[in-house]
Amino acid sequence: MTCHTVIDSPYGPLTLVADENDDALCGLYMTAQRHRPAEESFGPRDDSPSCFGAAQEQLTAYFAGELREFTVPLALRGTPFQRSVWEQLTRIPYGETRSYGRLAEALGKPGASRAVGLANGRNPVGIIVPCHRVVGTDGSLTGYGGGLERKRRLLDFERGTALF
Structure with a gap:
């Protein structure tokens, strides 16, 4: 429950x-x-x-800019592949980004960048599991369940280029 x-x-x-x-x-x-x-x-x-x-x-x-890594206990519900993607998301350091392709490679599935993107979009614990840190291969902002403007604001905040 x-x-x-x-x-x-x-x-x-x-x-x-x-x-x-x-x-x-x-x-x-x-x-x-x-x-x-x-x-x-x-x-x-x-x-x-x-x-x-x-x-x-x-x-x-x-x-407030005082925490960079969350330690809240999580109960992520999804397929084994989704959970493996979400686990990889938690390894992206604060203020940094990774491409979908790089995440797929980290999972040992270099051809699975599209599947990684779909799993990323289904992340049930946004911000804490930082799906906003995933960008296109060229560094461009791509889809975000909370909207691209929110994604841009989160990334700018983490990079120290904007405050909330």
Whole structure:
């Protein structure tokens, strides 16, 4: 069973979803996000710090420029391939980017850049699992479930060229 809360951020409201059984975060969704599940799938609202306190604290520190690596427990739900892509995303250092092709190579599947892109687009825990750090081979900004403007702002923020 899951529960959720909604917190403010520089991007507007973020919906955090946790698995009540292990208090692990299984979703972080922006408003108008592509592939955002239906609200009823988030379970009841629970604003208690016991469920979301660590995630809220870490996101607040991230947006203040004080945190570069998240340690919130995650319960990522997806296919084995999706989970392997999401694991690779967590290895992209703060302020850096990787291409879909480079991620595919890191997975030992150099011809799978399109599949990597599809898995990246289904990342259920944006920002914390930094899918915004993935760009085209030429460094151009490509799709982002939260919108390209949000992606640009996140990357600029991490590079120190913009503040929230």
